[in-house]
Structure formats: structure tokens, C-alpha cells
Amino acid sequence: MAEILVIAEQRDGAFRSASLEAIAAANSVKGEDDRLAVAIIGADPNAFVSDLSVEGVDEVIAIKAGSNDFQPDLVEAVVATLAEARKPALIAAAHGVDAWSYAPTVAAKLGFGFASDVQALRYEDGQLVATRAGYAEKVLVDLDFPGKEVVLVTIRTNVFDPAGGVGAPTVTAMDAPACEVSTTHVGWKEPEDAGGIDIPGSDFILSIGRGVGDESNVEQFLEMADQLGATLGCSRPIADNGWLPKARQVGQSGQLAANCRLYIAMGVSGSVQHQWGMKHVETIVAVNTDPEASIFSIARYGVVGDMFEIAEELENHF
Numbered sequence: 001m002a003e004i005l006v007i008a009e010q011r012d013g014a015f016r017s018a019s020l021e022a023i024a025a026a027n028s029v030k031g032e033d034d035r036l037a038v039a040i041i042g043a044d045p046n047a048f049v050s051d052l053s054v055e056g057v058d059e060v061i062a063i064k065a066g067s068n069d070f071q072p073d074l075v076e077a078v079v080a081t082l083a084e085a086r087k088p089a090l091i092a093a094a095h096g097v098d099a100w101s102y103a104p105t106v107a108a109k110l111g112f113g114f115a116s117d118v119q120a121l122r123y124e125d126g127q128l129v130a131t132r133a134g135y136a137e138k139v140l141v142d143l144d145f146p147g148k149e150v151v152l153v154t155i156r157t158n159v160f161d162p163a164g165g166v167g168a169p170t171v172t173a174m175d176a177p178a179c180e181v182s183t184t185h186v187g188w189k190e191p192e193d194a195g196g197i198d199i200p201g202s203d204f205i206l207s208i209g210r211g212v213g214d215e216s217n218v219e220q221f222l223e224m225a226d227q228l229g230a231t232l233g234c235s236r237p238i239a240d241n242g243w244l245p246k247a248r249q250v251g252q253s254g255q256l257a258a259n260c261r262l263y264i265a266m267g268v269s270g271s272v273q274h275q276w277g278m279k280h281v282e283t284i285v286a287v288n289t290d291p292e293a294s295i296f297s298i299a300r301y302g303v304v305g306d307m308f309e310i311a312e313e314l315e316n317h318f
């Protein structure tokens with residue numbers, strides 16, 4: 001029997017649903033005899049037990065801390081304490097700002113195997129194999145961890161369906177271990193006012209890129225998106241130029257088109273950073289004058305052509 005440990009997250013007292021994706025990743029390699037324990041740290045950790053009572057979770061470890069503030073040193077101490085006590089073969093956490101600040105450090109300090117931004121897990125001949133992207137997302141890389149008794153992985157979000165169903169985990173209460181805290185929580189960044197623009201919540205996005213040419217051409221695509229019932233998205237240069245608000249930017253440093261089912265990309269080349277926010281979408285339609293544009297490599301339907309001519313064609317069919 002192997003023990004698997006997931007480090008779940010809360011932010012300012014609100015449960016982070018990305019933790020359910022880390023649980024799903026753990027479940028994907030959990031054998032019948034394995035045990036999955038999920039640890040969560042907070043001022044009132046019991047408040048998260050119901051969020052974590054999903055299929056596959058055998059135990060919730062509710063760790064009481066002095067506040068809900070995120071402290072990487074504290075999470076490091078928790079992982080070290082639980083690793084020592086439980087000897088998990090696998091530790092998983094969501095790939096995000098929290099894990100970025102403690103996971104590599106704790107893995108290096110404790111000599112764990114480590115892989116970040118993992119998209120798939122499997123066992124091969126009894127050895128864990130983690131799949132992640134490499135070379136700026138151009139290839140998928142399989143990593144194994146020879147000689148490592150514990151492997152810590154961070155799980156890419158929006159790859160695993162969040163764990164669901166109803167579980168009946170036991171709950172273990174624990175006080176946060178004492179540790180020296182070297183960081184100070186100064187406050188939370190106020191969310192930018194998105195002015196009602198909801199890229200993550202939209203199921204149909206029409207995105208424009210630098211192919212739009214000039215700011216004066218943007219308005220017609222706003223109108224077109226409106227007529228189509230789509231949300232207008234854009235690539236970063238369009239937002240950087242101030243032609244559209246940042247809330248419309250799709251990609252790594254913008255928004256994730258998390259719930260999108262149809263994504264029309266017009267005049268977007270398809271950089272890895274843009275793809276980060278939309279390549280998972282089921283139906284991608286690309287319009288680009290350059291047949292070699294990268295966007296075509298992920299598009300289900302591609303039109304090699306001028307976005308203004310295609311827009312006109314579409315408008316004729318409204």
C-alpha cells in the first residue's frame with residue numbers, strides 16, 4: 001500500500017478548486033490499496049472538509065494555522081512533517097503561485113523527485129512517470145525518478161477534470177508545525193475591474209490579433225462579436241497597445257478561456273503564450289493569411305485568408 005498526499009489550497013479563507021484537479025491527478029494513479037490524504041492549512045481548516053470530501057480522498061488533514069495568510073515556509077514545514085510521518089510515495093499540489101514558491105525548494109531540500117506543470121501521471125513497471133511539456137510546449141516529455149522514494153509534482157490546471165462525487169474521508173486535526181517564517185504577508189491585490197468582460201466564463205470567444213492592423217479596425221470586431229453572441233478576446237499586443245482592455249487578453253499573462261467551447265482566432269499567429277489560454281478549446285477556428293501560422297497546428301478548422309474579407313462574409317450571413 002502506498003500513501004499519496006495532496007496539498008490543497010485556500011486563498012484568504014476561500015477554497016481553491018484547483019486542489020480538486022490535483023486530487024483528480026492523484027486519483028489517476030491511485031491503486032486499490034493506496035491511501036490518499038489531503039492536507040489543508042488555514043485558520044479554520046475544518047471549514048474545507050466538505051470541499052475535500054470527494055471520491056478517492058481517504059483522509060483530510062486539517063492543519064490549524066494562526067491565519068489564512070499563505071506562508072511558503074509554513075507549507076514547507078508541513079510537507080516535511082507529513083513526509084516524515086507518512087512516507088508518501090507521491091505528493092501533488094496544483095501548479096500555481098502557491099506551489100511555485102514552496103514546491104521546488106522543499107523537493108530540493110528533502111531530496112524528492114520533482115516535476116512541475118505535470119499534465120499526466122502513470123506507473124510503468126512500478127515506477128512513476130510524469131508527463132509535462134518541454135521546449136516551450138513544442139514536445140511532451142516523460143520524466144521518471146530513478147532512486148527517489150518520494151516524488152513531488154505540481155499539476156497543471158484545466159487538464160484533469162476536478163475530482164467530484166461524494167467521499168467520506170476521516171478527518172485528522174493537527175496544529176501547524178513551528179517554523180521560522182521569512183516572508184510577510186502584506187495584503188491582497190485588488191482584482192482589476194474587468195468591466196463585465198468574462199473571458200474565463202465565456203463559452204464562445206472571437207479573438208483578434210495583430211492582423212487587425214489598426215485600432216480603428218477594432219470596433220467592427222466588437223460589433224461582430226456582439227452580433228454572433230461571442231465575447232471579444234485578443235492577443236497581448238492588442239491589449240498592450242491599449243486597443244482593448246487587458247481583461248480581454250487571452251493567454252499566459254492574460255486570461256484562460258476556461259469554459260470556452262468555440263474559439264475563433266482572427267489574425268492571431270498562435271504563439272505558445274496565446275495558446276496557453278485557449279489550445280484546450282474543443283473547437284478552434286483560425287483565420288490567418290499565413291498558411292504556416294502556428295495557430296493552424298491546433299485549429300480544428302482553418303481558413304487561409306484575410307480576416308476582413310472573412311468578417312464581411314460572416315456579416316453577410318447574419
Ligand SMILES: Cc1cc2nc3c(=O)[nH]c(=O)nc-3n(C[C@H](O)[C@H](O)[C@H](O)COP(=O)(O)OP(=O)(O)OC[C@H]3O[C@@H](n4cnc5c(N)ncnc54)[C@H](O)[C@@H]3O)c2cc1C
Nearest residue numbers: 209210211235236251252253254267269273274289290307
Ligand atoms: C512572458 C510573456 C507572456 C506573454 N503573454 C501573452 C498572452 O497572454 N497572450 C498573448 O496573446 N501573447 C502573449 N505574449 C506575446 C506572444 O509572444 C506573441 O507576441 C503574441 O501572442 C503575438 O500576438 P499576435 O498573434 O496578435 O501577433 P503576431 O504574432 O504578429 O501575429 C499576427 C498574425 O496575423 C496574421 N495576419 C496579418 N494580417 C492578417 C489579415 N489581414 N488577416 C488574417 N491574418 C492576418 C499574420 O499572418 C500573423 O500570423 C507573451 C509574451 C511573453 C514573453
